[in-house]
Amino acid sequence: xxxxxxxxxxxxxxxxxxxxxxxxxxxxxxxxxxxxxxxxxxxxxxxxxxxxxxxxxxxxxxxxxxxxxxxxxxxxxxxxxxxxxxxxxxxxxxxxxxxxxxxxxxxxxxxxxxxxxxxxxxxxxxxxxxxxxxxxxxxxxxxxxxxxxxxxxxxxxxxxxxxxxxxxxxxxxxxxx
Amino acid sequence: xxxxxxxxxxxxxxxxxxxxxxxxxxxxxxxxxxxxxxxxxxxxxxxxxxxxxxxxxxxxxxxxxxxxxxxxxxxxxxxxxxxxxxxxxxxxxxxxxxxxxxxxxxxxxxxxxxxxxxxxxxxxxxxxxxxxxxxxxxxxxxxxxxxxxxxxxxxxxxxxxxxxxxxxxxxxxxxxxxxxxxxxxxxxxxxxxxxxxxxxxxxxxxxxxxxxxxxxxxxxxxxxxxxxxxxxxxxxxxxxxxxxxxxxxxxxxxxxxxxxxxxxxxxxxxxxxxxxxxxxxxxxxxxxxxxxxxxxxxxxxxxxxxxxxxxxxxxxxxxxxxxxxxxxxxxxxxxxxxxxxxxxxxxxxxxxxxxxxxxxxxxxxxxxxxxxxxxxxxxxxxxxxxxxxxxxxxxxxxxxxxxxxx
Amino acid sequence: xxxxxxxxxxxxxxxxxxxxxxxxxxxxxxxxxxxxxxxxxxxxxxxxxxxxxxxxxxxxxxxxxxxxxxxxxxxxxxxxxxxxxxxxxxxxxxxxxxxxxxxxxxxxxxxxxxxxxxxxxxxxxxxxxxxxxxxxxxxxxxxxxxxxxxxxxxxxxxxxxxxxxxxxxxxxxxxxxxxxxxxxxxxxxxxxxxxxxxxxxxxxxxxxxxxxxxxxxxxxxxxxxxxxxxxxxxxxxxxxxxxxxxxxxxxxxxxxxxxxxxxxxxxxxxxxxxxxxxxxxx
Numbered sequence: 001x002x003x004x005x006x007x008x009x010x011x012x013x014x015x016x017x018x019x020x021x022x023x024x025x026x027x028x029x030x031x032x033x034x035x036x037x038x039x040x041x042x043x044x045x046x047x048x049x050x051x052x053x054x055x056x057x058x059x060x061x062x063x064x065x066x067x068x069x070x071x072x073x074x075x076x077x078x079x080x081x082x083x084x085x086x087x088x089x090x091x092x093x094x095x096x097x098x099x100x101x102x103x104x105x106x107x108x109x110x111x112x113x114x115x116x117x118x119x120x121x122x123x124x125x126x127x128x129x130x131x132x133x134x135x136x137x138x139x140x141x142x143x144x145x146x147x148x149x150x151x152x153x154x155x156x157x158x159x160x161x162x163x164x165x166x167x168x169x170x171x172x173x174x175x176x177x
Numbered sequence: 178x179x180x181x182x183x184x185x186x187x188x189x190x191x192x193x194x195x196x197x198x199x200x201x202x203x204x205x206x207x208x209x210x211x212x213x214x215x216x217x218x219x220x221x222x223x224x225x226x227x228x229x230x231x232x233x234x235x236x237x238x239x240x241x242x243x244x245x246x247x248x249x250x251x252x253x254x255x256x257x258x259x260x261x262x263x264x265x266x267x268x269x270x271x272x273x274x275x276x277x278x279x280x281x282x283x284x285x286x287x288x289x290x291x292x293x294x295x296x297x298x299x300x301x302x303x304x305x306x307x308x309x310x311x312x313x314x315x316x317x318x319x320x321x322x323x324x325x326x327x328x329x330x331x332x333x334x335x336x337x338x339x340x341x342x343x344x345x346x347x348x349x350x351x352x353x354x355x356x357x358x359x360x361x362x363x364x365x366x367x368x369x370x371x372x373x374x375x376x377x378x379x380x381x382x383x384x385x386x387x388x389x390x391x392x393x394x395x396x397x398x399x400x401x402x403x404x405x406x407x408x409x410x411x412x413x414x415x416x417x418x419x420x421x422x423x424x425x426x427x428x429x430x431x432x433x434x435x436x437x438x439x440x441x442x443x444x445x446x447x448x449x450x451x452x453x454x455x456x457x458x459x460x461x462x463x464x465x466x467x468x469x470x471x472x473x474x475x476x477x478x479x480x481x482x483x484x485x486x487x488x489x490x491x492x493x494x495x496x497x498x499x500x501x502x503x504x505x506x507x508x509x510x511x512x513x514x515x516x517x518x519x520x521x522x523x524x525x526x527x528x529x530x531x532x533x534x535x536x537x538x539x540x541x542x543x544x545x546x547x548x549x550x551x552x553x554x555x556x557x558x559x560x561x562x563x564x565x566x567x568x569x570x571x572x573x574x575x576x577x578x579x580x581x582x583x
Numbered sequence: 584x585x586x587x588x589x590x591x592x593x594x595x596x597x598x599x600x601x602x603x604x605x606x607x608x609x610x611x612x613x614x615x616x617x618x619x620x621x622x623x624x625x626x627x628x629x630x631x632x633x634x635x636x637x638x639x640x641x642x643x644x645x646x647x648x649x650x651x652x653x654x655x656x657x658x659x660x661x662x663x664x665x666x667x668x669x670x671x672x673x674x675x676x677x678x679x680x681x682x683x684x685x686x687x688x689x690x691x692x693x694x695x696x697x698x699x700x701x702x703x704x705x706x707x708x709x710x711x712x713x714x715x716x717x718x719x720x721x722x723x724x725x726x727x728x729x730x731x732x733x734x735x736x737x738x739x740x741x742x743x744x745x746x747x748x749x750x751x752x753x754x755x756x757x758x759x760x761x762x763x764x765x766x767x768x769x770x771x772x773x774x775x776x777x778x779x780x781x782x783x784x785x786x787x788x789x790x791x792x793x794x795x796x797x798x799x800x801x802x803x804x805x806x807x808x809x810x811x812x813x814x815x816x817x818x819x820x821x822x823x824x825x826x827x828x829x830x831x832x833x834x835x836x837x838x839x840x841x842x843x844x845x846x847x848x849x850x851x852x853x854x855x856x857x858x859x860x861x862x863x864x865x
Contacts, residue, residue, distance in 0.1 A: 021370075026198045037369065037370035037371070038370075039368070064369065236852075239856070242666050248689065250659070259664065284652070415668045419647060423643070424651060425639075432643050
């Protein structure tokens with residue numbers, strides 16, 4: 001098993017990037033893993049992006065920085081441009097084409113589009129559930145995460161709209177299947 | 178097997194303990210209440226505000242008081258007052274408030290008031306960058322007030338879990354040494370989220386190595402003995418002991434006096450009660466020092482976490498490297514700097530503060546280098562580059578406007 | 584003073600280390616007399632002091648517990664202490680004019696705002712005398728000091744329309760008075776009332792400094808000159824004359840009309856504990 005799993009999420013303010021990281025972290029704790037999560041601070045937000053860096057590991061975590069993300073959730077063009085160079089070959093970029101319009105062809109890693117905003121609007125008449133869709137995809141693609149526990153964590157961190165969130169999660173999960 | 182040692186490692190957890198994904202702010206507030214803190218006096222300041230907020234919620238539930246003061250000077254004086262009345266008390270701030278603590282620190286150190294102070298370091302000088310980590314108060318936390326003639330106890334957590342354990346330790350030490358104990362944290366510890374185990378039963382607390390010390394009251398009349406002894410009960414007012422405490426040089430009973438001999442007796446106590454019992458305070462973590470490595474990297478607080486990852490990886494690659502992480506920062510653990518080596522201080526500032534202390538502690542013939550970033554952590558790849566250079570005997574250069582070096 | 588001194592004061596501190604002719608003793612004695620009149624014992628009262636003449640000379644004179652805050656901070660220490668002390672204990676502070684109305688004014692105001700129980704006697708020697716005699720916030724207009732060699736020309740805080748007691752009144756004090764130290768029995772009576780208030784009381788008492796103020800302002804170190812000068816410029820409220828500097832008497836007596844700081848804190852905490860105490864720490 002891998003020493004540590006790094007998940008980086010970045011986009012602009014108001015997209016729930018910190019919430020995304022928090023849910024993944026919560027799932028990690030519930031799975032009995034060690035977790036660190038650095039959320040973006042003021043300087044970054046004024047720099048035009050918001051970032052969550054989550055590290056999951058069976059052992060105590062030293063560096064909390066995502067320097068070689070296993071998974072990069074890119075929710076804005078600026079975020080994609082800022083962090084794509086970090087990606088190792090084995091990593092995967094999960095991006096929402098509604099926000100990341102141009103994809104670099106020169107990267108070695110896998111890049112997967114998840115039209116979360118569009119799917120959320122289509123299924124629920126609102127983009128509100130895009131993040132649960134993304135989390136469904138992340139739960140499937142990131143080996144260390146347990147699907148059911150991620151759902152539990154979503155419901156714990158977001159106390160409203162349980163049915164919609166559960167369904168959105170499944171749509172995302174199936175989409176990357 | 179790695180030669181990894183941590184003296185009296187705090188924060189050992191058990192898988193059965195209650196676990197949270199929470200911030201260091203949460204951890205500190207939980208620990209303070211568990212340690213018996215019943216008065217928190219604060220003033221809002223990023224990134225320590227959430228400690229105040231958490232205390233305002235938690236304390237009334239256990240019969241304690243949260244007081245928001247008119248400024249930081251008042252905040253720490255209020256905390257002093259509560260402690261003088263027999264309550265365990267605490268305050269927390271960041272750099273711009275910490276400098277205003279200089280005044281009450283002097284009073285609390287001189288009157289030997291048990292108290293816990295947390296500083297979540299951010300980027301300075303002055304207001305600087307409010308929500309980003311810095312390490313600019315390394316020396317300020319040692320020389321927290323004017324006048325000299327005292328030692329200070331400063332603990333530096335590297336994780337939220339350690340912040341929890343060290344907050345309890347800070348209360349413990351403050352009671353035994355009758356002095357304010359400073360927790361020197363940084364923005365990433367207070368604001369960063371981590372898995373956190375909180376003990377609930379006595380057995381769990383014992384397993385975590387937590388120690389507690391109840392408040393006692395000095396019966397008088399010699400409140401200020403001219404000795405280095407610890408475990409002297411502090412002055413508590415309102416007990417009918419005829420207690421005296423003031424900002425003036427005290428006689429043994431606490432009367433104000435202006436003689437050099439009385440001042441020397443008082444200063445002796447303030448200095449040597451700490452110097453001569455340093456073993457009780459000392460905590461550190463080291464990696465591979467028994468291999469007498471060529472390069473020893475020194476860091477405290479959150480940058481030490483990245484350093485640890487980088488040092489372990491460099492060691493795996495066969496580089497002759499080790500690490501020292503002071504957990505108790507003051508008194509400075511100079512005992513750890515025994516071998517002649519190339520030392521590298523990694524800090525969250527551009528001016529290099531701890532590097533000077535390493536220069537003092539390292540044996541003759543050692544080299545001491547500095548690598549500084551501020552407002553953000555160094556990365557493993559940056560550190561690896563620095564290690565490679567130093568191990569090849571090449572000097573470090575600054576990389577403007579990213580990193581600073583000596 | 585013998586009976587009172589034996590009962591309440593530490594022999595080590597008698598005679599006091601104040602300059603000869605200093606009027607601080609009158610203030611101190613009046614306060615101890617008022618305390619005795621009310622039947623307080625030495626352990627009923629915790630005595631705090633400031634720096635400067637008033638603080639230094641009264642520190643550790645009280646036989647019970649005594650503390651001295653550094654410049655201007657004693658009100659903040661006292662407010663924290665008030666939280667931890669048993670409700671029936673009384674806090675008494677003897678402080679100077681610079682401490683209360685200058686360097687400590689912000690802290691004083693917040694003690695006032697919260698109506699924290701402390702009986703503050705501001706012993707006013709009309710400037711910074713322990714540092715050699717510089718002007719302060721109550722120095723009368725025109726007075727020559729070491730730092731106002733051309734006469735005090737800044738506004739001070741005891742003149743009508745700019746009276747510090749009015750600020751404190753609006754800030755929430757529940758007992759306010761002004762006297763001169765030679766007011767004798769009247770001063771003692773005011774102090775008794777101040778002590779009976781379970782809230783913030785402040786009694787401003789002007790006293791003569793012969794060593795610096797007398798010498799600089801009046802050109803005389805003779806106690807009789809400055810005693811007479813102060814007395815002649817003080818008149819009870821409503822009987823002011825043109826040359827009156829200090830209008831004496833009780834400015835406000837709203838004793839026990841508002842909740843005291845530690846009392847409402849205790850009550851609120853008790854209420855929260857009842858409602859939320861079982862919710863645990865998380």
